[in-house]
Amino acid sequence: MHFLRRLFGGNDNRDRDGAIHLYVECGRCHAVVHVRVDPRNDLTPEYGDSDDLVGYRLIKEIMDSRCFRLMRAEIEYDARRREIKRTIEGGAFITRDEYEQRRSSSSPSRD
Numbered sequence: 001m002h003f004l005r006r007l008f009g010g011n012d013n014r015d016r017d018g019a020i021h022l023y024v025e026c027g028r029c030h031a032v033v034h035v036r037v038d039p040r041n042d043l044t045p046e047y048g049d050s051d052d053l054v055g056y057r058l059i060k061e062i063m064d065s066r067c068f069r070l071m072r073a074e075i076e077y078d079a080r081r082r083e084i085k086r087t088i089e090g091g092a093f094i095t096r097d098e099y100e101q102r103r104s105s106s107s108p109s110r111d
């Protein structure tokens with residue numbers, strides 16, 4: 001576990017087993033979804049012109065359990081697996097705190 005901690009740094013998006021946790025909100029029905037990603041399976045290495053590793057790309061399709069619309073998250077990492085940028089189609093990234101709050105409140109989203 002020490003190895004993974006060092007490998008992935010202090011980013012709290014990742015827990016002790018090295019997994020990446022994504023929290024997203026559906027852009028249509030505003031349901032919140034939590035997805036656990038295993039970087040060993042889901043990160044695709046990307047190579048530059050001289051075959052050197054330039055980074056990783058994660059593409060994850062996420063479906064909420066309310067309207068079942070598919071969202072598509074794409075996250076880019078550098079060669080050390082530090083996140084560079086993230087985009088999502090059909091929804092929005094939220095924080096873990098927002099996710100916990102929204103999930104525990106039974107009232108629908110205000111907007």
Ligand SMILES: [Zn+2]
Pocket residue numbers: 026027028029030031064066067068069
């Ligand atoms: Zn939805």
